[in-house]
Amino acid sequence: MTHQPARRAEMPGPEALSSPRDREPLLSLAALSLARNGHSVLDRVSFDLGRGETLGLVGESGAGKSTIALVAMGLLRPPAVTVDGGMRFAEQDNLLALPEPVWAALRGRRISMIFQDPASALDPCFTIGGQLASPLRRLLGLDRGAARRRSIELLESAGLNDAEARLAAFPHELSGGMQQRVMIAIALACNPELLLADEPTSALDVTIQAQIMQLILQQVRARNASCIFVLHDLALASQVCDRIVVLYAGQVAEAGPTEIVLRRSLHPYTNALKSCVIELDTETLTPPEGGLPALGAMPQGCRFAPRCPRATAECTAQTPPLRRLDGRDIACWHPG
Amino acid sequence: MTDASPIFQLLDVEKVYQIDRGRWSRLGRSPPRRLAALDGIRLTVQAGDSIALVGESGSGKSTLLRVLLGLTGSSDGRALYRGDDIETLTDAKRRSFQRDVAMIYQDARASLNPRLKALDLIGEPLRQHALCRAPELPERVASLLARVGMPADTADRYPSQLSGGQVRRVAIARALASEPKVIVADEAVSGLDVSTQAQLLNLLRGLQREMGLTLLFITHDLAVASYLCSRIAVMYLGRIVETGPTKEVLRRPLHPYTRALLNASPRFFEPIAETLPGEIPSPIDLPPGCRFAGRCPRAEPDCRAHEPPLGATHLDREVACLHPLID
Numbered sequence: 295m296t297h298q299p300a301r302r303a304e305m306p307g308p309e310a311l312s313s314p315r316d317r318e319p320l321l322s323l324a325a326l327s328l329a330r331n332g333h334s335v336l337d338r339v340s341f342d343l344g345r346g347e348t349l350g351l352v353g354e355s356g357a358g359k360s361t362i363a364l365v366a367m368g369l370l371r372p373p374a375v376t377v378d379g380g381m382r383f384a385e386q387d388n389l390l391a392l393p394e395p396v397w398a399a400l401r402g403r404r405i406s407m408i409f410q411d412p413a414s415a416l417d418p419c420f421t422i423g424g425q426l427a428s429p430l431r432r433l434l435g436l437d438r439g440a441a442r443r444r445s446i447e448l449l450e451s452a453g454l455n456d457a458e459a460r461l462a463a464f465p466h467e468l469s470g471g472m473q474q475r476v477m478i479a480i481a482l483a484c485n486p487e488l489l490l491a492d493e494p495t496s497a498l499d500v501t502i503q504a505q506i507m508q509l510i511l512q513q514v515r516a517r518n519a520s521c522i523f524v525l526h527d528l529a530l531a532s533q534v535c536d537r538i539v540v541l542y543a544g545q546v547a548e549a550g551p552t553e554i555v556l557r558r559s560l561h562p563y564t565n566a567l568k569s570c571v572i573e574l575d576t577e578t579l580t581p582p583e584g585g586l587p588a589l590g591a592m593p594q595g596c597r598f599a600p601r602c603p604r605a606t607a608e609c610t611a612q613t614p615p616l617r618r619l620d621g622r623d624i625a626c627w628h629p630g
Numbered sequence: 631m632t633d634a635s636p637i638f639q640l641l642d643v644e645k646v647y648q649i650d651r652g653r654w655s656r657l658g659r660s661p662p663r664r665l666a667a668l669d670g671i672r673l674t675v676q677a678g679d680s681i682a683l684v685g686e687s688g689s690g691k692s693t694l695l696r697v698l699l700g701l702t703g704s705s706d707g708r709a710l711y712r713g714d715d716i717e718t719l720t721d722a723k724r725r726s727f728q729r730d731v732a733m734i735y736q737d738a739r740a741s742l743n744p745r746l747k748a749l750d751l752i753g754e755p756l757r758q759h760a761l762c763r764a765p766e767l768p769e770r771v772a773s774l775l776a777r778v779g780m781p782a783d784t785a786d787r788y789p790s791q792l793s794g795g796q797v798r799r800v801a802i803a804r805a806l807a808s809e810p811k812v813i814v815a816d817e818a819v820s821g822l823d824v825s826t827q828a829q830l831l832n833l834l835r836g837l838q839r840e841m842g843l844t845l846l847f848i849t850h851d852l853a854v855a856s857y858l859c860s861r862i863a864v865m866y867l868g869r870i871v872e873t874g875p876t877k878e879v880l881r882r883p884l885h886p887y888t889r890a891l892l893n894a895s896p897r898f899f900e901p902i903a904e905t906l907p908g909e910i911p912s913p914i915d916l917p918p919g920c921r922f923a924g925r926c927p928r929a930e931p932d933c934r935a936h937e938p939p940l941g942a943t944h945l946d947r948e949v950a951c952l953h954p955l956i957d
Contacts, residue, residue, distance in 0.1 A: 354823040354824075354825055354826075355823050469909055470687075471909055472909075496821070499686040499687055499850060499910075500686075500850060500851075500891060500894040500895055501686060501890060501894045501905055501906045502686075502909060503894065503896075504893075504896075504903060504905040505905045507902055508902050508905065511902075526824060527824070527896055528898075529895075529896040529897055529898050530896040532896075532898045533896055533898075533899070533900065533901065533902050553899075556898070556899075566825070567824060567825070569828075570824035570825045570827070571824060571898075572824075572827070572828065572831070572851075572853040572857055573853050573897070573898075574853050574856050574880055574892075574895075575856075576856075576857055579828040579831060579832055579857070580828075581824075581825045581826075581828035581829050581832070582825060583829075585793060585795065585825070585826065
């Protein structure tokens with residue numbers, strides 16, 4: 295927590311983001327591949343996340359967004375899946391090879407997660423207070439009284455009024471928005487360096503969504519933590535993310551600063567996603583036909599080629615490599 | 631003649647649930663509490679209309695649907711289908727009501743029997759209403775599947791073998807099977823990928839235009855409402871607070887709640903809007919006055935004293951607000 299303010303001002307430019315020699319990224323994926331039952335789920339996914347940065351993973355279901363979050367949280371590991379490539383976090387060179395005891399000290403303490411559905415992520419058998427105190431006592435070693443005082447502070451900063459009385463409440467006694475506030479308080483209890491938020495507001499009403507997103511951003515910025523959002527709403531992603539990684543069928547299609555990727559997109563898939571976004575003045579929608587290829591039947595070459603309006607023979611013959619183009623990383627033979 | 635009357639007419643419909651305070655309340659120490667899920671709903675749906683019902687969870691949208699479909703009786707007021715009270719339809723009229731009004735449920739997968747193949751799921755209404763002879767059934771199902779953009783071999787699949795978007799299409803095909811005149815859809819495109827959502831929205835819009843369907847669409851997404859529906863009714867805590875032509879209402883909202891909903895929808899590259907404070911309050915034992923006053927940025931003392939009625943303003947619009955947004 296040494297350098298808090300003016301985070302946006304000191305954001306490195308796009309060039310520095312892909313080759314950050316001056317500032318080590320907090321999390322770095324290098325050609326991460328993951329297979330489950332012999333089916334490729336992630337294919338050579340690479341991106342870096344700087345300290346204090348917010349990054350959005352976007353794409354259709356099955357693109358691998360949540361898988362990346364689960365791997366980064368140490369919840370999806372060999373032998374359940376086979377992995378290749380690397381994932382580096384701060385001084386830990388290979389997250390994928392860490393034994394469980396090391397993970398247990400990392401998870402919740404330095405990397406934590408907000409799940410999509412707070413009603414099923416919170417334990418219905420334990421009070422809010424108990425679930426909040428658990429990481430404080432186990433990971434930070436606070437005693438009962440200190441954990442209680444800290445819990446009240448956390449709930450108050452998460453925007454729950456009457457925090458002290460809420461400690462004795464069970465999750466079902468709270469509304470969905472309140473439950474998500476509790477989840478945020480738990481996730482941020484130990485001041486993690488990396489927060490993973492998997493569709494944190496898709497179970498909530500729009501007015502509550504805006505409140506919760508603002509709360510997450512404000513809390514993450516106050517701690518100079520980094521955050522990975524898994525989102526399907528591109529408009530929301532443009533509002534909260536410094537950088538965007540567009541995933542398609544387990545591969546990075548396009549990645550870079552939000553302005554560049556969403557305003558001046560070059561990958562046909564990013565364009566296709568944008569064409570699906572419905573706004574108040576939308577007269578016609580022109581979504582791409584079909585859906586993602588099945589896990590066992592990945593097409594050769596570019597995985598988006600079967601749905602791509604610009605696909606040529608080259609696209610089905612060879613997988614396009616991820617390369618730098620005009621301020622972003624892109625995997626496409628025919629960008630534009 | 632009944633055919634000239636509106637498809638649906640809700641006349642001051644009220645739905646109140648009595649909340650038991652527990653076993654001691656029966657000793658008469660405290661009166662049971664009232665939960666007014668619907669309070670004085672007036673709504674007319676003409677043939678060919680497309681109406682969006684929008685509002686946050688707890689605003690009464692789904693209860694309103696249940697009353698319209700005759701699944702729940704109203705506590706007060708009348709709900710009419712083509713001039714007849716929905717609760718007391720004669721058997722013959724009820725059968726034609728069930729055939730003419732089809733429902734697409736929010737959770738399509740849960741609404742379909744997992745042990746039936748698509749053929750039987752879509753064929754069930756055909757058999758029920760004796761719309762075709764048994765040998766023709768597979769052909770009719772195939773044409774319904776084609777109508778929703780699915781290949782004919784889908785008929786052989788169970789819901790578990792279909793993706794989320796495909797299951798919704800089967801649910802739509804099933805709804806279309808009885809050749810309905812009215813489609814009632816509860817959040818039929820929520821919780822899907824943007825691409826699947828866009829495909830389904832185009833499908834629903836096409837069906838509605840080609841078949842001249844009357845559409846009643848519950849959604850929380852104002853953009854979806856504007857894409858599909860010519861009219862909109864915004865609900866808050868069991869009341870309709872604003873209605874009118876969708877484009878007009880969204881371009882120039884009159885009720886502060888409608889404007890708050892508009893502001894809360896994410897917009898590209900704009901900072902997250904200042905949000906409404908708090909959450910939708912509990913509908914149990916509501917205080918007097920406007921229900922939105924507690925969260926309203928424009929609330930004045932008279933808002934807490936008088937409940938504003940839904941009144942006509944101009945241009946086919948109605949708003950329930952003492953201080954509407956008229957500049």
